[in-house]
Amino acid sequence: MTEPSSRSLETARALIPRAATPGTRGEAYAPANIALCKYWGKRDEDLKLPVTGSLSISMGPLGTRMRIEPAETDALVLNNAPQSADGKAATRLFAFLDLFRPPDLRLKVDSHNTIPMAAGLASSASAFAAAVKAMDALFGWNLSNVDKSILARLGSGSACRSVFDGFVEWRRGEEADGMDSIATPLHVDWPEFRVGILTVSEAEKPVGSTEGMRRTMDTSALYQSWPEQVAIDLPAIRAAVHNRDFPTLGRVAERNALAMHATMISAWPPVLYWQPETVQALRRVHALRHAGIEVYATMDAGPNVKLLFTDSDEAAVNKTFPDLVTVRPFDKI
Amino acid sequence: MTEPSSRSLETARALIPRAATPGTRGEAYAPANIALCKYWGKRDEDLKLPVTGSLSISMGPLGTRMRIEPAETDALVLNNAPQSADGKAATRLFAFLDLFRPPDLRLKVDSHNTIPMAAGLASSASAFAAAVKAMDALFGWNLSNVDKSILARLGSGSACRSVFDGFVEWRRGEEADGMDSIATPLHVDWPEFRVGILTVSEAEKPVGSTEGMRRTMDTSALYQSWPEQVAIDLPAIRAAVHNRDFPTLGRVAERNALAMHATMISAWPPVLYWQPETVQALRRVHALRHAGIEVYATMDAGPNVKLLFTDSDEAAVNKTFPDLVTVRPFDKI
Numbered sequence: 021m022t023e024p025s026s027r028s029l030e031t032a033r034a035l036i037p038r039a040a041t042p043g044t045r046g047e048a049y050a051p052a053n054i055a056l057c058k059y060w061g062k063r064d065e066d067l068k069l070p071v072t073g074s075l076s077i078s079m080g081p082l083g084t085r086m087r088i089e090p091a092e093t094d095a096l097v098l099n100n101a102p103q104s105a106d107g108k109a110a111t112r113l114f115a116f117l118d119l120f121r122p123p124d125l126r127l128k129v130d131s132h133n134t135i136p137m138a139a140g141l142a143s144s145a146s147a148f149a150a151a152v153k154a155m156d157a158l159f160g161w162n163l164s165n166v167d168k169s170i171l172a173r174l175g176s177g178s179a180c181r182s183v184f185d186g187f188v189e190w191r192r193g194e195e196a197d198g199m200d201s202i203a204t205p206l207h208v209d210w211p212e213f214r215v216g217i218l219t220v221s222e223a224e225k226p227v228g229s230t231e232g233m234r235r236t237m238d239t240s241a242l243y244q245s246w247p248e249q250v251a252i253d254l255p256a257i258r259a260a261v262h263n264r265d266f267p268t269l270g271r272v273a274e275r276n277a278l279a280m281h282a283t284m285i286s287a288w289p290p291v292l293y294w295q296p297e298t299v300q301a302l303r304r305v306h307a308l309r310h311a312g313i314e315v316y317a318t319m320d321a322g323p324n325v326k327l328l329f330t331d332s333d334e335a336a337v338n339k340t341f342p343d344l345v346t347v348r349p350f351d352k353i
Numbered sequence: 354m355t356e357p358s359s360r361s362l363e364t365a366r367a368l369i370p371r372a373a374t375p376g377t378r379g380e381a382y383a384p385a386n387i388a389l390c391k392y393w394g395k396r397d398e399d400l401k402l403p404v405t406g407s408l409s410i411s412m413g414p415l416g417t418r419m420r421i422e423p424a425e426t427d428a429l430v431l432n433n434a435p436q437s438a439d440g441k442a443a444t445r446l447f448a449f450l451d452l453f454r455p456p457d458l459r460l461k462v463d464s465h466n467t468i469p470m471a472a473g474l475a476s477s478a479s480a481f482a483a484a485v486k487a488m489d490a491l492f493g494w495n496l497s498n499v500d501k502s503i504l505a506r507l508g509s510g511s512a513c514r515s516v517f518d519g520f521v522e523w524r525r526g527e528e529a530d531g532m533d534s535i536a537t538p539l540h541v542d543w544p545e546f547r548v549g550i551l552t553v554s555e556a557e558k559p560v561g562s563t564e565g566m567r568r569t570m571d572t573s574a575l576y577q578s579w580p581e582q583v584a585i586d587l588p589a590i591r592a593a594v595h596n597r598d599f600p601t602l603g604r605v606a607e608r609n610a611l612a613m614h615a616t617m618i619s620a621w622p623p624v625l626y627w628q629p630e631t632v633q634a635l636r637r638v639h640a641l642r643h644a645g646i647e648v649y650a651t652m653d654a655g656p657n658v659k660l661l662f663t664d665s666d667e668a669a670v671n672k673t674f675p676d677l678v679t680v681r682p683f684d685k686i
Contacts (some may be wrong), residue, residue, distance in 0.1 A: 032662045241582040242575040242615055249574040249619070282575055282615035286582070288608045292636070296629030303625070 028197035044160025050149035051083035072250035084146035091128035148175030149182035169203035216327035220297035270316030361530035379491025383482035384416035417479035423459035481508030482515035502536035549660035553630035602650030
């Protein structure tokens, strides 16, 4: 970790009140989120500061519930399964908690994902957001949600968006210490909005998203135009959300996702997350649209496809995709 | 057609000697070609002037043999099948021949593609190159090959490359009349070079390449970086050909093809030529490379995949792709 970033990490940690002592337990829930305007590329890897802003929809009841309590030794239990202390999940989580806890405090973390495994959704965003919220509850820090978003970002960039429900914008920010790279909710209620999660392949990712972003930035000539794509798409999606203009939202979100994958595909070696079934699903979505169904696709750093539609087309979409896991982001939990 | 282009067409037509009279017949052959550095985007649609230069390998024995002779009425016979006078193929070909022939001259055209239908290779490049060569023979114009490439380009952009055998570079040119947008051969003999044609899908193209180019230029923000990609890739491929450096040639050619498809995928509506089998073939190519086989992929405006390799890996490549149609571009016809 370079000096400037270490100092910048201190700026974020200074948000936490000093001399707070832990209570007996802290418990919190945070939803997963799906970006409608994607986050792809970090301008600072340590602080996880993005090259561009992004905009997501939180997944309501699909997310992570986490309980944190003082303990004799660090321990992580994930979906009732105790994890090895030197395993990937525990190492990453406790390194993150080290940013916030007194050096002599050990913690037991009990984490439950309400995301069906079959959904193939990344759980790191909801996990790091839930961890910050649970730490806030454990210590009684009483942080603002915006401050929580800054801390969650240090665990996983997109975790900053999982601090909020509904539509959430992560502003790029300009400061080197990232204190203006924050998530804020759009405060738009849209009960008819649906996100369908289509698991098209269980094939393992060829490359993680951090490495995928890095390789894209380093080797794709087309990536140079990505910030310009986002400069077009992000305000368009924000306006479409405020206007509840679903066709515009869907169209721009699909274009943005395809453009992100285009930058990956043009990296070297190619960052090809698509599987044959990904293309098949995209073609089915295009055929449905051709038949007048307002359904759009988005994809993240993996082969699965997420469908965007509203309640009026839910039956038609389910007919074509019977295995779809459909989320109602605005249902009360 | 706009006025400036009409004048520019005249400049190209002025290459043809006046007052020549047709002989009894003209006959010629031209190969198909596969671009290693792609042509995607026209800066002038009438003159088919490209946004960037490109570089191809001619397909040796796969191409078009054409015989043209004066007749009572215009008639096109394609692979022994008489074509309807107002069909797409005949209309396009005779409109092209109108550029060169005296107004009162009717022609019978007998065209044979030696490209297996299953190969799914575009035949327009070889057809228009063969047409120019056959007209040259019919009238005894005795045009230079470079002048033939200018005339062939007016039929189909990539046809200018099919005037030559082996590796061919199509220079972008700067002039508004396109007289410097010409193809020239690289004069490199590389008998070990192989091109494998893999027909992964017989599905019809969702959109023709002229419309695909137009839509990409009009709607893809990433396309703005395409000329820069070519500015990197074209000299790299040219040097790799001269150095007979196959791994570099393959790597840059695959990256260039993927970058071209990336610009298509990020257009709206998406220009998605890929089929599920396209992704499967790409993944197989990547797995072969992982196993040490020097094989690379390139793709044009369609779902099929062309493989680049050399004779030493031919057996290994054929084992994975038993239906491959393999071309030896440097075999004497």
